[in-house]
Amino acid sequence: MTQPPEFDDTFRERLHDLLVWRRDVRRFRTDVLPQGVVETLVDEAILAPSVGYSQPWRFVTVRNPARRTAVYKNFLACNRDALEDYKGEQAKLYASLKLSGLDTAPEHLAVFVDNATNSGHGVGRKTMPETLPYSVVMAVHTLWLAARARDIGVGWVSILDSERVKAILEAPEDWSLVAYLCIGYPEEEHTDPELERYGWQDHDPQSSALLKR
Numbered sequence: 001m002t003q004p005p006e007f008d009d010t011f012r013e014r015l016h017d018l019l020v021w022r023r024d025v026r027r028f029r030t031d032v033l034p035q036g037v038v039e040t041l042v043d044e045a046i047l048a049p050s051v052g053y054s055q056p057w058r059f060v061t062v063r064n065p066a067r068r069t070a071v072y073k074n075f076l077a078c079n080r081d082a083l084e085d086y087k088g089e090q091a092k093l094y095a096s097l098k099l100s101g102l103d104t105a106p107e108h109l110a111v112f113v114d115n116a117t118n119s120g121h122g123v124g125r126k127t128m129p130e131t132l133p134y135s136v137v138m139a140v141h142t143l144w145l146a147a148r149a150r151d152i153g154v155g156w157v158s159i160l161d162s163e164r165v166k167a168i169l170e171a172p173e174d175w176s177l178v179a180y181l182c183i184g185y186p187e188e189e190h191t192d193p194e195l196e197r198y199g200w201q202d203h204d205p206q207s208s209a210l211l212k213r
């Protein structure tokens, strides 16, 4: 029988570093990633937990230039639309934010939930069906950490029309888009979120996130 590993203080410190240095990346170098690394990241992502062991995640590598351009154009249109929700100084600041690295990231990875999967036979999701897409989010975060551990950055783009992206990628009918990820080597490394650095949103303290009963 394989012995479980021992996670010592050194490992815990490194894990803390990984969590602190994981960032949403929008500024990518254009150099290609090593052959097979996206597949390795997906292998690690699918070690994530899923409701009833449903494993509802489905990944699509998007390498076709026409499809990538179509997704990027959709982002530009959706972002212009989102800008209209803001006024004055906030609109100016919004317009100055960089909210995707779709134009430079060497890899695009779309992550879907398969709403029709029978894996897990429905365990755990009768009362909370939303746990199916939650499971896919767990895989996305696992991939994010696995990437950062290899000095690779991930940026999540949600400023997209999910139905349009599904059509561009010719995804099966029963799938819904959960995340569209840009993946590549980051141009710069930071411990603070870009939106904090550019004055859009401060870090909320633990006191506003943790309720005691």
Ligand SMILES: Cc1cc2nc3c(=O)[nH]c(=O)nc-3n(C[C@H](O)[C@H](O)[C@H](O)COP(=O)(O)O)c2cc1C
Residues within 6 Å of the ligand: 022, 023, 024, 025, 026, 098, 099, 100, 156, 157, 158, 159, 192, 193, 194, 195
């Ligand atoms: C569900 C989700 C959707 C997101 N969508 C976008 C997006 O469309 N564009 C963007 O620039 N960042 C997006 N992000 C990244 C967040 O803005 C980022 O995680 C947050 O500002 C905190 O920064 P950090 O990830 O570097 O800690 C998204 C993150 C999540 C979890």
